[in-house]
Amino acid sequence: MNDLSIRASVGFEPAKEVFAGQHLIDGAWVDSASGATFERVSPSHGVVVSRCAEGGEAEANAAIVAARTAFDSGVWSRISGKERAAVLLKVADLIEANVERITLQEVLESGKPIAQARGEVSGAADHWRYAASLARGVHGDSHDTLGADMVAMVLKQPIGVVSIITPWNFPFWILSQKLPYALAAGCTCVVKPSEMTPASTVMLGELLIEAGLPAGVCNIVLGYGDPVGSVMSTHKDVDMVSFTGSTRVGKLISKVAADTLKKVALELGGKNAQVIFPDADLDEAADAVVFGTYFNVGQCCNGSSRIIVHKDIAEDFVARVVALSRDVRFGDPMDEATQVGAIVTAAHNAQIHKHVQAAQAAGAKLALGGGPLVVDGLSDQFYQPTVLIDVSADMGAAQDEIFGPVLSVMTFDSLEEAVALANGTDYGLSAGVWSSNMHTCLEFSRRAEAGTVWTNTWMDGYPEVTFGGAKQSGQGREIGRYGFEEFFEVKSVVMRVGEKSRARWVTKET
Incomplete structure (x- = not known):
């Protein structure tokens, strides 16, 4: 392998201060009730680069309650698309202002090259801007040919509380393929990043608060799939699970989510x-x-x-x-x-x-x-x-x-x-x-x-063009308008608007 271009160490020494991550629950940064923490060792440099609160069932449940309360209150789900878009646009600006800080930590935790990580973090802002544009264009259908005294509408309403579980290979990018679209739809969320790359998600949580996202609308729980991901996939107050990861885990989530018939969107493996x-x-x-x-x-x-x-x-x-x-x-x-x-x-x-x-x-x-x-x-x-x-x-x-x-x-x-x-x-x-x-x-x-x-190309992607898999590579779609539509329930409203009363089903004998 001597003919390979191998880049050895360039004299970089990881920061002496290890990144400290907490859970974001109902707008507050908190440690685990148990006091447990976990560490991430840089795969490239072999030193500890982050130390985070290790969540359990208590933290996962608290985050879901916060998301449910925030959704039901209407503080986010019932405001205008214009207001939601304004927050998402602020997040995009803040991402771009913090690219280097987020990039560094992602490199240390994931081992990916700094130029690649920088491109992913900065490019993720485009998803937030595109999602903001979608927030203002939600529309259903109307039916005005049902008779003189009838009209019907098909409404699109946010599905509710969404559990978002993200992987370690593209932690910031994949979160930005999910979260802004869910928020643009009016959903509230609980996010669990991989235990191997938690830092960039915590940093995004800081930016969400700075942008003015109301408390409880996005909650972050750090830790492992068992128990945190398990609670997020089975809790009765969660309406949808959006997961990216292995096909094996995706199948397990589908099975456990079936008990409450919650919607499941999966982006899984490939052999492309x-x-x-x-x-x-x-x-x-x-x-x-x-x-x-x-x-x-x-x-x-x-x-x-x-x-x-x-x-x-x-x-x-x-x-x-x-x-x-x-x-x-x-x-x-x-x-x-x-x-x-x-x-x-x-x-x-x-x-x-x-x-x-x-x-x-x-x-x-x-x-x-x-x-x-x-x-x-x-x-x-x-x-x-x-x-x-x-x-x-x-x-x-x-x-x-x-x-x-x-x-x-x-x-x-x-x-x-x-x-x-x-x-x-x-x-x-x-x-x-x-x-x-x-x-x-x-x-x-x-x-x-x-x-x-x-x-005649490979891996070109755009926020406008939807993404997802067939067969055992997943179900549902992410990004684009089709990905946005995943976060809605469709409701039919049938209205009598004329003065004429409908024909009575029960009549009195004369």
């Missing part, structure tokens, strides 16, 4: 494929494949962990991907030039390696990488850029979400075979197709079983 046809711009496609594989160290549900390449160009294309992979800058996340940082935990690093070893045992071959990566002066939680070739559709490398910097290469002869291979997993989050023939791109896009299909 990019399909490359011979007439594609191969240089552009190779660069996009490398980006999709190593972005966020491959710890991305939307990452392109599979490529399906036409046999006529497979050898040439893989060579391009391997050559580019050697130039990707792995190393210290605090270095502005670093493109790929650390794996989130040592256990996950080991799990990635087990997947790679299993693929080799099943007959796949290594074109690059295949083991842990040593970066002088940093922790041992780095993994080499890895490319597996000779992967068949039945291998774990083609089916399982490895969630690391590992690319599996498969080949095809025809469009029919490419579609079958792309759809041949339990997942259906994203897919991509590369061809200069728009007919090919459209045919594949229509037939791909995925919530998002990119053609």
